Amino acid sequence: MESFRREVREWLSANLVGEFAELRGLGGPGREHEAFEGRLRWHRHLARSGWTCLGWPGERSVQEQVVFHEEYAEADAPAKVDIVGEGLLGPTLVAFGTPAQKERFLPKIKSLDELWCQGYSEPNAGSDLANVQTKAALVNGQWVINGQKIWTSNAHYSDWIFVLCRTEPGSQRHHGLSYLLVPMNQAGIEVRPIRQLTGTSEFNEVFFDGAVTAEENIVGQPGEGWKIAMATLGFERGTAMLGHQVSFRRQLDAIMAAAPDHMREKLTRAWLELHVMRSHTLRTMNDDPGPEASVLKLFWGGWHRRLGELAMESLGPESMLDGNEWQRMFLFSRAETIYGGSDEIQREIISHRILGLPK
Template sequence: MSLREQARAWLAENLTGEFAGARGLGGPGREHEGHELRLAWERHLGKAGWTCLAWPERYGGRAASLEDQVAFHEEYARADAPARVGHIGEGLVGPTILEFGTEEQRARFLPPIQRGEELWCQGYSEPDAGSDLAAVRTRAHLEGGRWVVTGQKVWTSLAHLADWCFVLCRTEPGSQRHRGLSYLLVPMRQPGVEVRPIVQMTGTSEFNEVFFDGAVTAAGDILGEPGDGWRVAMATLGHERGASTLGQQIGFRRELDRVIETARRTGAVSDPVLRDRLVRAWLELEIMRLNALRALRPDPGPEASIGKLYWSEWHRRLGELAQAVQGRAGLVARDGELDDLQRLYLFSRADTIYAGSSEIQRNIIAERTLGLPRQ
C-alpha cells in the first residue's frame, strides 16, 4: 500500500469520534477555532507517526520522499482535517535545527515538536524591520552563561500559544545590516516575555506583538555560530516554501469551488466579466500546482519566492472575486458574524504582506534568480 493510500485510510478512520468535530477547523483568519481539540489532534498525529514525515527516523520522522510528502499533504487537505497547530515547529524551525543544530539540540528540541508537545513561533519582524529584515534591533548579550534578550517583535503568529520562539537578534554591538545577527531559541513562558494580541479586520487575533525585557535563554540555545544568524534565518525561510504548499492548494480549490457555487446561486455567473474572472482563477490555480511541483526540492533556493508571490497574489484576487459574486450581500455581516467568503476577502489582504511582501519577493526573484542589478 502506498503512503498516499495509508494516509487516506488512516485519516478516514481517525477523523471520527472525538475528532469528528475537528474537521475544517482553523487556518488563516480562523486560528482561534478549536485550539484545544486541534492540539489533541496534533498529538494524536504525532503518536501515529504522521508528523514530520521528512525527518530522519531517529527523530520520529519517516525519511519520506518529496513525492510521499506531497501525497500526505494533499490527502490531509482532501480529508478536511483541521489546520495544524504545530506547523511552525515542523515546517520552519525543525528543519533548521536539523540543518544547523548540534546533536544535543536535535535530541532536545525535535522530539517534542514531532509529538506535538511544544509549539513554536517566529521572532523575525519588528516595527522598523519587516520587509527589511536586516534592520532588526532586538539585541542579546551573554551574561552569566545565558543570553539576555531585549527588544520587540511584531506580527508574530500564534505567539500567545507558543512555548518557544526562534528569535533573530543583534548580538554584536555596533554591527549593522546582515552582520552581527544570531538565531536564538527562546522560551516564551517566562517573566521577561510579554505577548500582546493584535486585533485584525476579521475580529480575530492570531498575530501578536512580543516584548522581550531581559528574557533569558541558555548560552547553548543558539543555532549556528554567534553572528551567523542571517544565514540561518534565510535557511528557515527556504524551508517555509516546502511540500505543504501542495496541500494548501487543495484548500484553495475548495475556496474556489465555494466562490463558483455562490456565483451560480446569485446569478453572478451570467455576467461575462465575472465568468471570465472565474475561469481565469481556475486556470491560474492549475498553473500554481504545476509550478509548485516543478520547484519542489530538498534545498529550496531563491526560486521559491516565485511560488509565494504567485499564490499570495492569486489568493488576494480570489478574495476580491468572492466579494464580487456575493454582490451587496457580501457587504453585510449577518448577526455580526462573517461568513467564509467575507473572511476570505478580509484575511487574504494580508497574504501579499506576511511571510515576505510581494515587493520583496520581486526583488529576490530579480536579483538572486534572474541576476539583475541590485537597486
C-alpha cells in the same frame, strides 16, 4: 504511490471520527482561534501515529509528502497547530543544529509537547528584516535579550520562540545577527495580542525585557543569524503548499458554483492560474529551497487575494454582512502578500538571485 495514498486516505477516514470529526475544516490562517485545544489533541494523535514531520530528512520522500498533504486537505482535516515548529524550526535544526540541540528539541516538536513561534518582524523591520534592532548580550553563560517583535503568529499559545537578534554591538544590516531559541514562559517576556480586521487575534506583539536563554541555545555561530533565518524562510515553501492548493481549489469550486455568468472569464483565469501554481510547485520542489521559493510565494499570495475579491463580487451586497466566510477570507488574504516576506521583497530576491539584475 497509489498504495500509500490509499493508506493515508483510509487512516484519515478511520480516525477523523468522534470528537475529531467535529474539527473538520477548522483552523488555518485567520482562524487559529477555532477549537485550538481540540486541534492540539488531534495533532498529537497524528504524532502518535507517525504522521507529523514527514518533511524531515529520513522520514518520507517528497512524493509521499505531496500525497499526504493532498489527502489531508481533501479529507477537510483540521489545520495543524504547530506548523512553525514542524515546518520551520525542525528542518532548520536538522540542517544547522548541534547534536545536543537536535536531541533536546526535535522529539518534543515531533510529539507536540512544545509549541513554537517565530520572532522575526519588528515595528521597523518587517519586509526590511535586516533592520532588526532586538539585541542580545552574553552575560554569565546566558543570552540576555531586549527588544520587541511584532506579527508573531500564535505567540500566546507557544512554549518557545526562535529569535533573530543583534548580538554584535554596532553591527548593521545582515551582519552581527544571531538566531536564538528562547523559552516563552519567563518574567522577561510579555505577549500582547493584536486585534485584526477579521476580529480575531492570531498575531501578537512580543516584548523582551531582560529575557534570558542558555548560551548553548544559539543555532549556528554568533553572527550567522541571517544565513540561518533565510534558510528557515525557504523551508516555509515546502510540500505543505500543495495541501493549501487543494484548499484553494475547494474555495474556487464553491465560488464558481454560486457566481453569476458574467464572472465566467475571471473565474476561468483563476482556475488556469491555480493549475499553473501546482505545476510550478511540483517542478521546483526539492530538499534545498532556493530563490525559486520566492516565485511561489509571490504567485500564491496574489492569487489568493484576488480570489477573495472574486468571492466578494460573487456574493454582491451580501458580502458586506458580518460573519460571512467569504468576507473573512477577503479581509485576511490582504495580509498574505505581506507576511512571510512581502511582494516587494520577493521581487527583489527574484530580480537579483534568479534574473541576475543589478541592485
